[in-house]
Amino acid sequence: METISRTKIADLFKNKPFGTxxxxxxxxxxxxxxxxxxxxxxxxxxxxxxxxxxxxxxxxDEELLKPITTGACINVNGLLVESQGKGQDAEIQxxxxxxxGTADPLTxxxxxxxxxxxxxxxxxxxxxxxxxxxxxxxMRHHMAxxxxxxxxxxxxxxxxxxxxxxxxxxxxxxxxxxxxxxLYDLKKDENGSIIYDNDFFGKQASLTVSGQLEAELAAMAMxxxxxxxxxxxxxxxxxxxxxxxxxMIEPEVAFIxxxxxxxxxxxxxxxxxxxxxxxxxxxxxxxNDMFDKGLIERLQSVLKDEFVRLSYTEGVKILEDAVAKGxxxxxxxxxxxxxASEHERYLVEEYFKRPVILTDYPKEIKSxxxxxxxxxxTVRAMDVLFPKIGEIIGGSQREENYDKLYTRAKExxxxxxxxxxxxxxxxxxTAPHSGxxxxxxxxxxxxxxxxxxxxxxxxxxxxxxxxx
Ligand code: ATP
Ligand code: MN
Numbered sequence: 002m003e004t005i006s007r008t009k010i011a012d013l014f015k016n017k018p019f020g021t022x023x024x025x026x027x028x029x030x031x032x033x034x035x036x037x038x039x040x041x042x043x044x045x046x047x048x049x050x051x052x053x054x055x056x057x058x059x060x061x062d063e064e065l066l067k068p069i070t071t072g073a074c075i076n077v078n079g080l081l082v083e084s085q086g087k088g089q090d091a092e093i094q095x096x097x098x099x100x101x102g103t104a105d106p107l108t109x110x111x112x113x114x115x116x117x118x119x120x121x122x123x124x125x126x127x128x129x130x131x132x133x134x135x136x137x138x139x140m141r142h143h144m145a146x147x148x149x150x151x152x153x154x155x156x157x158x159x160x161x162x163x164x165x166x167x168x169x170x171x172x173x174x175x176x177x178x179x180x181x182x183x184l185y186d187l188k189k190d191e192n193g194s195i196i197y198d199n200d201f202f203g204k205q206a207s208l209t210v211s212g213q214l215e216a217e218l219a220a221m222a223m224x225x226x227x228x229x230x231x232x233x234x235x236x237x238x239x240x241x242x243x244x245x246x247x248x249m250i251e252p253e254v255a256f257i258x259x260x261x262x263x264x265x266x267x268x269x270x271x272x273x274x275x276x277x278x279x280x281x282x283x284x285x286x287x288x289n290d291m292f293d294k295g296l297i298e299r300l301q302s303v304l305k306d307e308f309v310r311l312s313y314t315e316g317v318k319i320l321e322d323a324v325a326k327g328x329x330x331x332x333x334x335x336x337x338x339x340x341a342s343e344h345e346r347y348l349v350e351e352y353f354k355r356p357v358i359l360t361d362y363p364k365e366i367k368s369x370x371x372x373x374x375x376x377x378x379t380v381r382a383m384d385v386l387f388p389k390i391g392e393i394i395g396g397s398q399r400e401e402n403y404d405k406l407y408t409r410a411k412e413x414x415x416x417x418x419x420x421x422x423x424x425x426x427x428x429x430x431t432a433p434h435s436g437x438x439x440x441x442x443x444x445x446x447x448x449x450x451x452x453x454x455x456x457x458x459x460x461x462x463x464x465x466x467x468x469x
Contacts, residue, residue, distance in 0.1 A: 002097045005078055011047035013081060017091055023081045025052055025093065026101070028130060029073045031113060034058075041069065043077070046129075049136055049283050053084065053092040061098070071112055072104025072130070118456055125460055125469050133291065136284035137449050137457055140277060144445060145229070147276035148250055151269055152227045157252060160219045160226040162212030167204050168419035175235035176207035177245075208233035211438060214370075214423050216253040217399060220434050221426045227252040229441075237464050241453040242342070242390065244442060246462040253436035259372075259381045259398040262435035263358050266385050266394050267308045270356075270444070274300050277448045285448075293450030299388065300448065306355040311348075313340075313362045313379070319352055320344050339366045340384075342391035349386045357386045369413040370423075371397040373405060383437065390447055396437020403427035 005024040013023060027045030034040050037058055042051035054077055056066065069075060079093040086092070106112070110124050111131060121128040128134040149159065165179050181201040188196045197204045212228040219226040228251045235245060252265065277285065278300055289296040320334045332341040340359075348357050361379040364371070371380035385394035400406040406427055410420060417424070445457035455461040460469045 002076065002099050003078055009047040010043070010045045010050065010052045013052065014048060014050055014091060017081070017083075019081055019083055019091070021081055022078065022096075023093065024076070024078050025054075026076045027052070027074070029069055029071055029075060029104075031071060032069055039066065041075075043075070044130075044135070046135060049132055049139075049287050050089070053086065053089055054079065054095050054098075055092055056095045056098070061095075065098070065100075068100055068103040069098070070104060070106045070109075072109040074101040074104075075099065076101055118453065122455055122461070129459070132287060134456075136281075136287050137445070137451060138459060139284055140281050140449055141445055141457065141459075143276065143280050144273055144441070144448065147273045147280075148227075148229060148441075150276075151272045152225075152252065155225070157225040157227050157254075158219070158223050160216060160223070160228055162209070162215040162228050162230065164209055164231065165202075165206055166209045167202060167206045168214075175237075176210060177233050177235045179206045179208060210234055211249065211251065213251050213253065213436065213438065214420070216251050216436065217370075217423070217434065218426055220253040220255045220436070221430065221432065224256075225252070225254045239464055240342075241455075242443065242446070244454055244458060244461055244463060247454075247458070248441035250439045250441060251436060253434065255432050255434045257435050258433055259360065259383060259435060262396055262398060262437060263308075263310060263360070263383055266358070266383070266396060266437055266439075267356075269439070270385070270393070271304055273444060274303055274448060278304075281448075288450050296450035299450075303356060303388075308356040308358050308385070309353045310358050310360065312360055313382075316340070316344075316348055316357075316359050319348060323347060323352075337363050337365065345384075345386040345391040346388070349388050349391075356388070359384045359386060364409075367397070369409045369415050370399050370406065372400045373409070381435075385437075387443075387447055389452075390443050393443045393447065394437050394439045396435065398433070398435040401427060401431045401433050403431065 005022055007024045007026055010025055010027065025043060025045060027043040030042040030044050030051050032039065032041045039056035039058060041054040041056065043054050044051045076099040077093060077095055078097040079095040081091055081093055084090055084092040111127055121131065129138055152159065190196055210232055212230060216226055216228050230248065231246055232249045233246050236243065254265070285297055314336065317334060317336050324330065324334060330343050332343065334344055360381065360383045361374060362382040363378060364373060364380045367380050367382045371382050373380055381398040383396050384392050387393040400409065403424065407424060410417070442454050442457050446454060449457055451457050455463065
């Protein structure tokens with residue numbers, strides 16, 4: 002074949018250099034045609050749009066064309082022309098075709114017909130080749146760019162917190178243990194407790210559930226930082242909103258209190274949503290048309306409205322009123338209860354019809370590090386609740402007072418030996434500060450309109466599932 006440098010299909014649609022010889026490489030989505038002319042819909046991942054390859058069958062050997070079936074990978078030289086057909090504005094008249102790899106129609110699982118999301122999860126190694134997952138994973142990339150850009154523009158530093166940790170003080174959930182010990186021959190002391198002295202770290206270690214505590218150390222030196230990395234929770238929750246391995250974004254900021262923290266969270270989510278609307282038009286349109294007719298409208302409406310700010314106490318009142326008027330919830334609601342997703346969604350979807358930031362939760366249901374209010378009962382926590390998702394962000398103003406933090410940690414059974422370094426920030430140059438955690442996949446659920454969190458991460462880890 003003549004050597005022509007490759008152009009991505011997205012660029013050909015954008016720049017439309019009609020009348021020039023171009024080279025494209027990609028995977029065949031469909032092939033159809035008649036005796037005179039063949040049509041191949043070719044996709045190279047750069048855009049959801051396929052490039053139509055038009056083949057004049059008089060110019061090509063039939064034997065060469067036969068193996069070009071759905072899923073095959075080909076290399077094409079040809080002339081880019083304006084398309085006569087409807088549905089696309091450019092096509093390539095093929096002059097040379099090379100087959101990189103065939104895909105046997107009898108065994109290639111992604112034939113034309115629509116597959117269920119459940120089936121596609123079983124072939125997660127191939128599902129990026131579908132329109133849906135191409136769109137979702139391109140959007141995943143764009144959202145990561147949005148996040149870094151948002152914080153970078155505001156002078157936040159991207160700070161890397163460890164993935165392996167030796168303290169379970171976040172209390173955010175069950176942890177996965179990390180060990181090099183021989184599990185068939187564990188050494189135990191006279192009480193039956195495992196002796197970790199000879200383990201790799203010389204003590205019990207786990208995968209992190211959050212980078213927050215370390216991010217706080219950084220905020221107390223660099224002013225404003227954020228983390229963006231994988232976190233792990235061994236909670237056995239088989240829901241459409243929980244993963245055992247997920248990515249979290251955790252900004253942590255010195256000198257801001259809860260009100261500014263809420264504003265930061267609102268600005269941040271809106272920035273990401275606007276970024277999706279501006280940068281992912283084709284993919285969004287596809288997801289809107291195929292899965293969720295209200296998607297684009299919902300994204301626009303979130304930008305328009307100010308998020309509601311509401312205390313937990315007021316929220317519980319609204320929910321109790323709803324119950325009194327006959328609304329049925331699966332889980333009981335009373336002051337002191339942790340809100341279930343159905344409660345959160347009632348407030349957002351039925352009562353206010355826009356996102357809600359719920360604040361000042363009972364201290365019993367929140368972590369030891371949250372700043373205590375003067376009422377002695379509540380802490381300056383803030384959860385951002387979203388339509389279709391429920392909790393998308395959890396955050397708080399942090400307790401900066403050494404004595405209060407120390408006492409609360411004791412009360413909640415957090416061992417001092419695990420957090421002596423964290424307590425030190427309150428001993429040396431403490432300051433008011435706040436932060437929050439956004440679950441990256443929950444944001445992706447919202448912006449893509451997907452309904453199961455397993456479908457917005459390439460290789461989901463959930464109970465009993467770690468294939469690929
Ligand atoms: P939930 O109540 O929904 O289980 P949480 O209160 O345990 O969440 P936090 O510890 O506050 O969650 O974590 C901060 C954010 O991380 C949450 O607001 C959510 O967006 C996300 N998140 C938490 N757990 C998971 C999970 N298992 N899978 C995916 N995202 C999660
Ligand atoms: Mn939370």
